[in-house]
Amino acid sequence: IFIIIIAAIGATVLLGLFTFIVAQDKNSRRVNTREQAFQTAEAGVYWYRWYLAHMIEGKTAREVDQFWNSVPAPIGVGTNNAYEADYPNPGVSAFGKYSLEVTKPPSGSSIITVKSTGWTNKNPNQKRTIQVRFRKPAWCEYVVLADSNIRFGAGTEVYGQVHSNGGVQFDGVAHHLVTAWPETYWIQDQDVRGWHDGVWTNNPPESERFLAGKRFPVPEQNFSAVIANLNLAKDYSGPEDGGLYLGQDKVSGTVRDWYCGGGSCSWREITVNNKAVDGYHLIFNPQAGEGNDTISVSMVTSYGTGSYRILQETTPAVTYDVPDSGLIFVENHAWVEGRIDSEHLSVVAADLMENPGEPEPPGHDKDIYINNDILYTNKDGRDILGLLAQDNVTVGLYSENDLEIDAALLARRGRVGRDYYSSPPEYYLRDTITVYGAIVTKQRYGFSWINTQTGQRVSGYETRNITFDNNLIYWPPPFFPTGDKYQIDLWQEL
Template identity: 35%
Template sequence: MSDNKQPTTYNRQRGREDNPQSAICNPQYSLYSRGQLSIQVLLYGAITILALTGFLTWTDSVINSVYREADRAQALSIAEAGIEYYRWHLAHAPEDFQDGTGQPGPYTHEYIDRSGSVVGTYTLAITPPIPGSTVVTIESTGALASNSDIEKVVRVRMGIPSFAKYAAVLNANVRFGQGTEIFGEVHSNGGVRFDGIAHNLVTSAQDQYDDPDHTGQKEFGVHTHVNVPPATGVTDTVRTLESPPAASMDRSDVFLVGRQFPVPAVDFAGITTNLSQIKTDAQASGFYRPTSTTGLGYEIILKIDDTFDLYRVNSLITPPSNCTNTAGQDGWGTWSINTKTLLGNYPMPANGLIFMEDNIWVSGRIDGVRVTIAAARFPDNAVTRPSITVNSDLLYTSYTGNDVISLIAQKNINIGLISSDILRIDAALMAQNGRVGRYYYQGPTTSPNRTNCSPNHARTQITSYGMLGSNQRYGFAYTDSTGYATRSLIYDTNLLYGPPPSFPITTDAYKIVSWEEIK
């Protein structure tokens, strides 16, 4: 038998693979391999080109985005420059809302860099304050000279702070007793004794003072007689821990936010000028009445239909038997109306100013109205200064700042003898020369056995929503439980930059109330 065998299929294939001449000897195989390689090269080349193109496109997009962001930032800076410019303008011309042109806006200014080149422009749209408010709205649009497609718009509200920045501001020593709770800042140019609860800062212009309610050494400008926890109650004698040279303690049980003293005093003298101007403006385009020659003053009842009823007050309620001025208070009386005569119903004046040269009694409710009611006589005479009295609720319908009332009296803001047991006053109250409060009406006594001013000597609760300013010592209650047992003073934050018409302001400097980027 022969040892030569025919190669198997496997051997034939392997032999072809192992033979370097096989590809040359097989032209069909060679063409196939080269074609396959060309397709692979083209495929990888296309992928590389696509990837490179995408990368270049992305890089270009990123670069453009960076440039656009830089342009946006510069446009925003230009818009803010417009705001700062007009803030500077108002510092020099506080009542000019037409950019010094005397013409309606908008007003466009070039924005120039240090080299003198025009980089862009800012355009100002200015909305003046509504009557009686100090808040001006400025909208500044910043645009680039190099890219007109990009604009940034900033809207800012600026205002002059009013006298109504405090829940209570006083020009004399004051005592806030137990049962008093105040939501808002409290300041006095005199000393402050605070035995209630203060939810905001309490300040005094005095470093120390002699508390008139007891004898002994001087105490801190702001101090309390509430006993240090865990003890309770109040000690009325001088408190050595609340007196120099002791350090002022942290009394967060009374002063929830803290106390500061001394701080700069608040100027009450400027209110005189405001009253005189209110009279002039009321005579020109508001509502004005002179002294009532046949009555004791006027009653105003505000209505939600933007009108008010006006009455002439003919007589007051006579004090009960043995109800007398035992405290010797100036101007004491019941301050409660007995008879009156309707004079008419009148629309609320467009400028929101009602001025009367006589005593005024006020009550009622408003809806969407901003009004200032003032009582004063000129030339000023301490003997004839009129007061304003509130014996029944004086209310807002809305508490968003749309409803605003202020009562400004040349003498006192009174709560009379015949007043609501639960009384609410929504208003900014200002007593220029007198005090905000209730006269002392003595309660019943057993020796001698007299009813005196009972049963109206003691009332349950009074709530003041707004603010109060008092030149003399304020008070709705007394230490013998006469007056209002519970007193809540709630600050209306809308009053700071949106005060009632022609309400006194504290400074001529505009401050930013709000800032927003709207585009």
């Protein structure tokens, strides 16, 4: 009996051990199959990144747009166009497949969503699905991006990355990395004339200027490609694409005109017939509820050509809903102010009437003028504004003493800044300007003028606060320029 009991116990233990081993083997196979399915899905993601690099890397914004709207559609795009491919095991035949479903970017954006589902041939019902978001890094991911030598004065505090295709003299406080393309560069300013490192300071110690360090030389950014973004914006500015287009209207009637004669100058009223307007005045009006904002638009018939103050405009203003596509294209100068609430949009000012190519004909140099606050209601990504000018983004003489601009600013051929003024005394010197967003400028930017002999401010804003809006990393304004290489910025398993 004792032997029988021992044998029964042994058999039970062996059966349990065998059952455990079988269960572990099954679980190991299941885990291995799931891991192989995951790796197959992952391979699909990286194959699509390779595909994007070969199809659209290095192309203009318009060429990229044509690719996404081509017939037949790009691989994986469309409700019934899932792309399926074998996943090869090196040296052996394919052991699995992946299926790709792609959501193409909306007009003016580079963001692509790719869903990749993988499985093995042995266990086709055991599937894993990955969803990723591809995007091209937008230029507004720099708080300041310039195509020429730039100089930050001692009163400037900058939060965000700074890059220039020229050299950078930084005498303020940089809280993030500062980079430049040249290793050394020549400065003409009398107080620091000579050769200097690509990034340097005339206000030591460096440890108190570059809190996150500096780096040079680094690759440059191609400003000549920006014209393609402006052309593409015009293509999509019509009502059929959900945009708002403001052209070069003409007016008749009495307007103010600056006249000089007899040794003096003064304003006079003259009668005009079919006169081209000088631009458009846009005021954003926030309304309760997402996507409910309106824009008041009037035609500017007279303005101070040096002060950029509106002297006369048509009344009453016309009220428009913010366009569905988030694009307002002004084929003229644009004066912009107001507040937005839960909107993502861009205002583009450019004259592309005669020649949409590069270079534009003389006189085709439209600006954006800012004299009053441009504000976000929400600074959590719900509000995004881009102001893209063919030439300059200019703060006028009669700008607010404490001015805030919440936007990503771009000056394609000119500069973002404020002109030099020496009068009137109550306006040429201003107190504080705050830019919450980003600055992209072809020429040297600046909101303050310094006497290089004395180091004293002689015009402009005393305090310049430039703070990067981190939300621009994930939600750049429509049609804002980007780099040409896609990267993954969101990865999740479904």
